[in-house]
Amino acid sequence: MENLYNEFIKKIDKTKVYLNEPMCKHTTLKIGGVADIFIKVENIEELIFVINKCIERNVPITVIGNGSNILVKDGGIRGVVIKLQLNNIDFIEDNLVNVQAGVLLSKMSNIAYEKGLSGLEFACGIPGSIGGAVKMNAGAHGKEIKDILICTTYLDKNLELHTINNKENEFDYRCSRFSYNKEDIIISATLKLKSDVKEKIKLEMDSNMKSRKEKQPINFPSAGSTFKRGKNYITAQLIDQCGLKGYNIGDAYVSEKHAGFIVNKGNATAKDLLELVEYVKKKVYEKFNIQIQLEIEVMGED
Ligand SMILES: Cc1cc2nc3c(=O)[nH]c(=O)nc-3n(C[C@H](O)[C@H](O)[C@H](O)COP(=O)(O)OP(=O)(O)OC[C@H]3O[C@@H](n4cnc5c(N)ncnc54)[C@H](O)[C@@H]3O)c2cc1C
Structure with a gap:
């Protein structure tokens, strides 16, 4: 692993690459043994470089977003853990935005609010990234990411980029096609929002945050709901x-x-x-x- 580490730091800033990094530092549960190599990747070029090096050496890759829906076991993760920090936000039209996978839902909901755009109020208190939210079809307060998503761009295991429409994401309750196509890496999602009165958006965000504070144990580390809701039971x-x-x-x-x-x-x-x-x-x-x-x-x- 040290050789691979040395190869990585030839191209990637040394402060972004860690050997034997405790995963408890990178999960909201604050649990988890060490990753052999942990690397923060900030652009697609770096991502492809890292994946190519891992393929050359047959080293397994695990991709994480904000670590808010994972439990890492005590023995840690073998191979390379990539924390995606692709953080571009690109407004294609007034209400159509392409958001890279590393952007936090909380940040994106605040930007939408600032621009008077409605659609992400449900997501302001979910502590995940766009990538994690697409994979999990994250949702709250009766809405899910699938309700505002136009398309997703992902990188497959042959390092080819694909863009798929909403339906092709195969969204269901807290899952998507990425739940079983585990080698595909979500790069970005295009979201459609709609213009609305800022005060109204703010009221809904505040009410969602209030209800979270009242109902959820946010003062202790967790990964949110541990279990899925059932079809006919809570x-x-x-x-x-x-x-x-x-x-x-x-x-x-x-x-x-x-x-x-x-x-x-x-x-x-x-x-x-x-x-x-x-x-x-x-x-x-x-x-x-x-x-x-x-x-x-x-x-x-x-
Ligand atoms: C206090 C608290 C409250 C929560 N409330 C909610 C809620 O209301 N609703 C809800 O749906 N969830 C909730 N969650 C769970 C969690 O925030 C969501 O599931 C979120 O979408 C996970 O995003 P993440 O970036 O943290 O993903 P991670 O936990 O880092 O990863 C989750 C999964 O997605 C994969 N993944 C991450 N990024 C990518 C990518 N770019 N490409 C491919 N795979 C990827 C990972 O490999 C892993 O399988 C809550 C969690 C906490 C701690």
Whole structure:
């Protein structure tokens, strides 16, 4: 890995490339062992350079955005973790914007507000990047990224760029075609917004943020809702009805505020969190005969 590291720093600023980097520094859960190499990539040229070097040496690649929907196991991630920091925002028309994958949803919603553009109010409190949001079809307050997305550009494993329309993204509840085409890397998304009164946009953003503060345990590290909502049930309610609020394994706790969130109250390990996940699943299954599913993505080695 050191040789590969040395090759990377010939082209990429040394301050952006790390050997044996703890992933707990790059996930909102603040959990995770080391990545062999962790690299912040700021443009497509650098991205292609890094991928080519990894292909030459047969080194696995993992791409992350803001690390807000992942649990990295305690043994860390072998190979190279690329944190995409492609941050361009390009208004093609007044209400049509091409946003690169690394831009944070919170930043983009604020820019939209400043320009009097509506459509991203739902996303102002979701702590992810555009890339992560497209992959997960992130949503809140009854809206999802798919509602405003015109097209997505991605890089495939042969380093070819493709642009696909909304339908071709195969959006569904918290997933998209990128959930199973795992080697494709989202580069940017074009979003269609609509002109509206700034005060109205602000009111909706404030109300969304207020409801988050009231309902979610945002004072503890988490990855948001740990489990997916069901088609005809609300998973957090099932967990609550099992009496699991406040139940813990080590420092991993079922939040007392919102049973759908597992939070890290200190030094939780991935092992603690995964054991708690299994316990919660088992209890819900025993009481309701329902198999609840993880929303967060588990990565890395034990
Ligand atoms: C407090 C809190 C509240 C949350 N609330 C919500 C909510 O209301 N609604 C909601 O939907 N989610 C919510 N989340 C979860 C999370 O913010 C979203 O899923 C978000 O879209 C993930 O984006 P990310 O950039 O952090 O992705 P990451 O966590 O970095 O990655 C998630 C997945 O996407 C992949 N990925 C990331 N970028 C790319 C790319 N460019 N190309 C290909 N694959 C990529 C990663 O490999 C991984 O598989 C919340 C999380 C927290 C911590």
